[in-house]
Amino acid sequence: METVNPQDLVATLGSGGYPAAPWFLMLFKVLGFTLHAVPMNLWYAGVLLAMLLQAFGGEQARRWSARLLRQMPVIIAFGVNLGIVPLLFTQVTHYRVFYPATILIAWPWLSIIALLILAYYGAYWVAHGLRGGETQLRGARVLAGWLVAALFIAIGFVFANGFSLMTNLQDWPAIWQRTQVAGAVTGVAMNSGDPTLLPRFLMFFSLAFTTVAVHMVFDAGALARRESEVYRQSAARLALPVHVAGLAGFAVFGSWYIFGVMPETSRSALLAFPGVIFAVSTALAPGAVAVALFTLRGRPVSFGAGVAVAAMQVLVLGLNAISRQIAQSAELAPHLDITAEPVRWQWSPMVLFLVLFVAGLGVIAWLVRRAVLESRAMESQSNGSPGRG
Amino acid sequence: MHYPWWYVPHLTSPMLIAFIAVVHVLVSHYAVGGGLFLFVETRHAHRTSNREYLDYLHRHARFFVLLTVVFGAITGVGIWWTIGLASPLATEVLIHTFVFGWAMEYVFFVIELAAAFLFLYFWGRVTPRTHVLFAGVYAFAAWVSLVLITGITGFMLNSGNWPERGGFWNGFFNPQFAPQVLARTGGSLLLASMYVYFHASICSPSSALREIIGRRSARPALLGAVLIVAGGAGWFANLPESSVAALMKAPALNIFMAILFAVTVAVFAMLYFGPYRNPAWLTPGFGVLFLMFGIVAVTVGEFVREAVRKPYIVHNVVMSSNILASEIPGHRAAGFLESGPWTRALIAAKFPQVMDGTRIDERRLLDLPPPQRIEAGEILFMHHCNDCHATDTGLSAIPHVTIGWAPEMIHDVVTSPELFHHYMPPFAGTPEESQVLAEWIESVRPPFPAGMRFGPASAEGGE
Numbered sequence: 001m002e003t004v005n006p007q008d009l010v011a012t013l014g015s016g017g018y019p020a021a022p023w024f025l026m027l028f029k030v031l032g033f034t035l036h037a038v039p040m041n042l043w044y045a046g047v048l049l050a051m052l053l054q055a056f057g058g059e060q061a062r063r064w065s066a067r068l069l070r071q072m073p074v075i076i077a078f079g080v081n082l083g084i085v086p087l088l089f090t091q092v093t094h095y096r097v098f099y100p101a102t103i104l105i106a107w108p109w110l111s112i113i114a115l116l117i118l119a120y121y122g123a124y125w126v127a128h129g130l131r132g133g134e135t136q137l138r139g140a141r142v143l144a145g146w147l148v149a150a151l152f153i154a155i156g157f158v159f160a161n162g163f164s165l166m167t168n169l170q171d172w173p174a175i176w177q178r179t180q181v182a183g184a185v186t187g188v189a190m191n192s193g194d195p196t197l198l199p200r201f202l203m204f205f206s207l208a209f210t211t212v213a214v215h216m217v218f219d220a221g222a223l224a225r226r227e228s229e230v231y232r233q234s235a236a237r238l239a240l241p242v243h244v245a246g247l248a249g250f251a252v253f254g255s256w257y258i259f260g261v262m263p264e265t266s267r268s269a270l271l272a273f274p275g276v277i278f279a280v281s282t283a284l285a286p287g288a289v290a291v292a293l294f295t296l297r298g299r300p301v302s303f304g305a306g307v308a309v310a311a312m313q314v315l316v317l318g319l320n321a322i323s324r325q326i327a328q329s330a331e332l333a334p335h336l337d338i339t340a341e342p343v344r345w346q347w348s349p350m351v352l353f354l355v356l357f358v359a360g361l362g363v364i365a366w367l368v369r370r371a372v373l374e375s376r377a378m379e380s381q382s383n384g385s386p387g388r389g
Numbered sequence: 390m391h392y393p394w395w396y397v398p399h400l401t402s403p404m405l406i407a408f409i410a411v412v413h414v415l416v417s418h419y420a421v422g423g424g425l426f427l428f429v430e431t432r433h434a435h436r437t438s439n440r441e442y443l444d445y446l447h448r449h450a451r452f453f454v455l456l457t458v459v460f461g462a463i464t465g466v467g468i469w470w471t472i473g474l475a476s477p478l479a480t481e482v483l484i485h486t487f488v489f490g491w492a493m494e495y496v497f498f499v500i501e502l503a504a505a506f507l508f509l510y511f512w513g514r515v516t517p518r519t520h521v522l523f524a525g526v527y528a529f530a531a532w533v534s535l536v537l538i539t540g541i542t543g544f545m546l547n548s549g550n551w552p553e554r555g556g557f558w559n560g561f562f563n564p565q566f567a568p569q570v571l572a573r574t575g576g577s578l579l580l581a582s583m584y585v586y587f588h589a590s591i592c593s594p595s596s597a598l599r600e601i602i603g604r605r606s607a608r609p610a611l612l613g614a615v616l617i618v619a620g621g622a623g624w625f626a627n628l629p630e631s632s633v634a635a636l637m638k639a640p641a642l643n644i645f646m647a648i649l650f651a652v653t654v655a656v657f658a659m660l661y662f663g664p665y666r667n668p669a670w671l672t673p674g675f676g677v678l679f680l681m682f683g684i685v686a687v688t689v690g691e692f693v694r695e696a697v698r699k700p701y702i703v704h705n706v707v708m709s710s711n712i713l714a715s716e717i718p719g720h721r722a723a724g725f726l727e728s729g730p731w732t733r734a735l736i737a738a739k740f741p742q743v744m745d746g747t748r749i750d751e752r753r754l755l756d757l758p759p760p761q762r763i764e765a766g767e768i769l770f771m772h773h774c775n776d777c778h779a780t781d782t783g784l785s786a787i788p789h790v791t792i793g794w795a796p797e798m799i800h801d802v803v804t805s806p807e808l809f810h811h812y813m814p815p816f817a818g819t820p821e822e823s824q825v826l827a828e829w830i831e832s833v834r835p836p837f838p839a840g841m842r843f844g845p846a847s848a849e850g851g852e
């Protein structure tokens with residue numbers, strides 16, 4: 001089967017066509033991934049860092065660690081849900097390569113579900129050990145924390161395998177040959193022969209540390225109203241080295257990825273106009289966040305500063321998502337023309353979805369606002385002191 | 390076949406879908422009914438200022454969130470993961486048809502999550518009115534997500550006139566939609582009460598409180614049981630003829646239907662004489678037993694629902710052999726192996742001598758030496774039959790279902806599987822392909838079992 005031309009393994013063109021134009025579907029794919037990346041980075045690198053700080057950090061660092069671990073159940077809940085959006089639209093646009101690639105690695109791919117359930121319950125258990133302002137994990141929960149960190153990194157690695165294999169058609173025949181029974185796929189492979197796998201994995205993992213650093217500042221500014229001035233001051237001081245470390249990894253592994261191993265087609269798409277605009281801003285944007293963190297260091301973070309830095313980081317991840325889309329599309333261009341598919345707009349379901357989407361966000365904002373306002377009012381009533389805003 | 394085929398030894402890969410789907414359904418229906426329970430009962434407890442009940446509801450809410458938000462949500466994603474792996478073509482068709490349905494469902498998921506967390510984490514920190522509002526929003530969003538997914542699962546069982554007319558709404562409001570919404574709503578109510586009884590009996594609040602819980606939750610449970618029966622009747626009335634025939638014919642399904650009926654009667658009786666009339670019966674033993682009944686009923690119900698769809702994954706659209714129903718005539722002319730990119734590439738690599746340029750010349754399959762013909766037959770089996778039949782041992786393993794068969798019988802079943810059992814898809818290949826497939830089955834078919842006596846004992850047989 002070494003003789004198989006990978007091009008011949010792209011799945012049959014579907015009969016139904018796209019329910020909306022490719023640009024619309026891609027927009028939601030990229031937007032969805034940006035929103036997925038925010039919380040995902042927090043558990044991806046965040047749990048590991050939180051456990052490191054549990055072991056080696058000072059009091060304030062442990063305080064942040066405990067705060068993040070306490071927030072983890074909610075972060076995971078929303079992060080997983082936000083992952084559904086890009087996956088839905090990926091399956092609409094890229095079904096001809098997505099399904100074959102994931103079938104080739106079926107067991108690792110399916111194991112994500114089991115690993116995720118474990119990691120998720122582990123995160124709840126760890127958070128439970130930190131309730132009531134406790135900052136130090138104890139006993140078996142320490143072990144659980146490390147396990148959760150490892151599970152999330154393992155899951156991230158499988159995702160990196162899946163999405164790199166989706167564009168690495170070159171290796172499909174060899175993997176197929178290695179793992180087939182009468183031509184059927186056993187699904188016990190990974191995309192391990194792909195030189196882009198490791199740098200890609202490490203690059204994204206490094207980037208995740210920059211998001212974790214931003215969480216420190218955002219959390220201190222926007223969510224840690226009850227914490228001391230000292231904590232809110234030290235959060236920004238702690239964030240800077242974390243961010244710089246992540247940034248360094250991002251630069252090193254990113255260069256390895258783009259200049260060392262990336263297929264020529266993708267590289268030239270990223271380095272030519274107009275892709276280069278995004279490539280350059282993707283590379284530089286995290287630096288801007290570092291500068292922002294630098295100017296904030298040593299001061300108690302204000303609400304506005306926390307939100308502003310968070311917004312910058314969402315932009316960083318958005319630019320990153322656009323660049324990966326440019327690279328992905330370029331790599332797949334020889335095999336898959338997603339603009340060739342007929343488009344049959346499903347207008348009324350689409351409009352209904354958009355309306356519900358906006359209305360849903362409105363409902364959530366309304367509920368959260370109500371919860372926050374009422375709980376503050378009740379708090380200040382029981383304290384006998386005026387509310388703090 | 391449009392895609393590669395995922396081979397799972399003994400079990401067959403589509404069975405993984407069934408397993409994950411059953412565990413998911415057991416929790417996701419509770420996620421809907423339990424939301425309604427929390428809404429109605431929290432409101433009641435606030436109104437009657439029943440502190441003890443509120444404390445219990447707080448504990449129940451924690452259990453509820455831990456079970457539904459984690460296990461329920463991730464197994465739901467798990468179903469999607471497995472259908473993509475084991476039934477990629479059906480998933481492709483469903484996603485292209487209903488992507489905006491799923492996207493809408495996703496909006497309601499996010500609302501559910503937000504409302505559930507607010508309900509739990511702001512317990513006692515907001516006014517009762519707002520607290521009940523959170524539960525209400527949760528319950529409504531959860532029920533809407535049930536309605537949205539039912540449009541899609543109903544479509545899979547009876548696609549109505551969609552194959553001719555197409556269209557999102559036409560597919561969504563299929564003949565199975567209303568009955569299944571009814572039945573699933575009922576299932577949510579009943580299952581939620583079962584979880585409530587289970588949890589309340591174990592978490593043993595005072596006997597006075599258990600009595601309140603027992604009595605109050607019996608009413609939605611009885612309503613749920615009625616809805617299940619009504620929805621079930623509608624389900625049956627709107628089944629395609631092929632599904633009704635499968636229900637009548639397959640022994641396993643006969644037994645399942647009998648179990649389903651018996652469990653339903655038992656649940657009715659237990660509910661009425663138990664929590665409704667004698668709330669003091671709500672002991673841990675009762676709680677566990679009752680939940681077990683629920684689990685059995687749901688599991689059996691889901692298996693039946695899945696099984697009667699055969700030979701389709703999506704009724705009249707996608708065959709279980711991962712080709713479109715509309716493709717069958719074309720495949721018969723051009724060849725099954727030729728029509729799938731992966732099978733074509735495989736044959737070209739393994740048996741270049743049967744290729745005519747880039748096409749498979751099916752006639753040349755018969756020029757191959759016997760071992761290679763058998764090999765080609767196994768490839769056909771994998772891609773055309775392995776979704777329902779294991780290869781050696783396991784689920785409906787092909788050697789087991791053909792014990793002692795004569796070559797002509799094998800030939801007949803391979804050329805017209807649908808005439809043996811209408812829930813097998815018709816053979817979608819050329820005569821040469823059916824020939825090599827038959828040869829492979831002959832090569833694995835065990836001989837007729839020895840030692841069976843059909844007639845009077847002979848002298849030698851008595852030893």
Ligand code: HEM
Pocket residue numbers: 029033036040043044080081083084085086087088090116152153155156157159160161163164200201204324466
């Ligand atoms: C089960 C819920 C999840 C879904 C539906 C989901 C979905 C996705 C999707 C669609 C992408 C690719 C986006 C694109 O390139 O267009 C992605 C990427 C990624 N996800 Fe998630 N995700 C989930 C959970 C997780 C978890 C638990 C982790 C753990 C760390 C994770 C880590 C990653 C990573 C590292 C990538 C980038 C992979 C790469 O391209 O190298 N995801 N996810």
